[in-house]
Amino acid sequence: xxxxxxxxxxxVRRRGQEARLRCSPMKGHSHVYWYRQLPEEGLKFMVYLQKxxxxxxxxxxxxxxSAEFPKEGPSILRIQQVVRGDxxxxxxxxxxxxxxxxxxxxxxxxxxTRLTVL
Amino acid sequence: xxxxxxxxxxxxxxxxxxxxxxxxxxxxxxxxxxxxxQDCRKEPKLLMSVYSSxxxxxxxxxxxxxxxxxxxxxxRDSKLSDSATYLCVVANQAGTALIFGKGTTLSVSS
Numbered sequence: 133x134x135x136x137x138x139x140x141x142x143x144v145r146r147r148g149q150e151a152r153l154r155c156s157p158m159k160g161h162s163h164v165y166w167y168r169q170l171p172e173e174g175l176k177f178m179v180y181l182q183k184x185x186x187x188x189x190x191x192x193x194x195x196x197x198s199a200e201f202p203k204e205g206p207s208i209l210r211i212q213q214v215v216r217g218d219x220x221x222x223x224x225x226x227x228x229x230x231x232x233x234x235x236x237x238x239x240x241x242x243x244x245t246r247l248t249v250l
Numbered sequence: 251x252x253x254x255x256x257x258x259x260x261x262x263x264x265x266x267x268x269x270x271x272x273x274x275x276x277x278x279x280x281x282x283x284x285x286x287x288q289d290c291r292k293e294p295k296l297l298m299s300v301y302s303s304x305x306x307x308x309x310x311x312x313x314x315x316x317x318x319x320x321x322x323x324x325x326r327d328s329k330l331s332d333s334a335t336y337l338c339v340v341a342n343q344a345g346t347a348l349i350f351g352k353g354t355t356l357s358v359s360s
Contacts, residue, residue: 165346165347173352174337175337175350180347188344188346190347191347223294237345238296241295244292244293
């Protein structure tokens, strides 16, 4: 059973370009989460999605960032008009359906995409 | 006050040493607590969950004190392979997002 897959692993963009980061959850997982880790910082939650639905986007910057998890295909984190401050490692995690009565389901992390903005 | 706070270290210890990491969290309603390990900014990997009664996994012991909002991790008989950054993690109330501390760096030397 393959783990969470992310691509590309490294992405270089110039200021003003768009960055698209892809995440394929583990087989059987229907929940996807995106986290960002800035240099010398801890991971910060960005967004939680289920198929075709954004459940919690409380950690997403208000502008330029969007996420989707379509019925078919990987989840996409899209950053428009990138700036140098967007340079970071972006980690995706997935979990199976949350069991009724459970307060938490373990999240399995992908290897991350390292975005460098020149 | 930060949601999850850790001493950043670094902790430099010889092989065989016992080392303890501490963490505090701000939301008293938090229900789920974990220690993750992160190597060289690779993906974080779950080391162990933390339960109110305390729990042990081999050389690793985790403790939770809800009254003090304090979590600890004890590593006994440190190995070179334990060198990593240890992340204190708390799930949000809905259980949908993980809140990470900045991590404590451990370096074990021979």
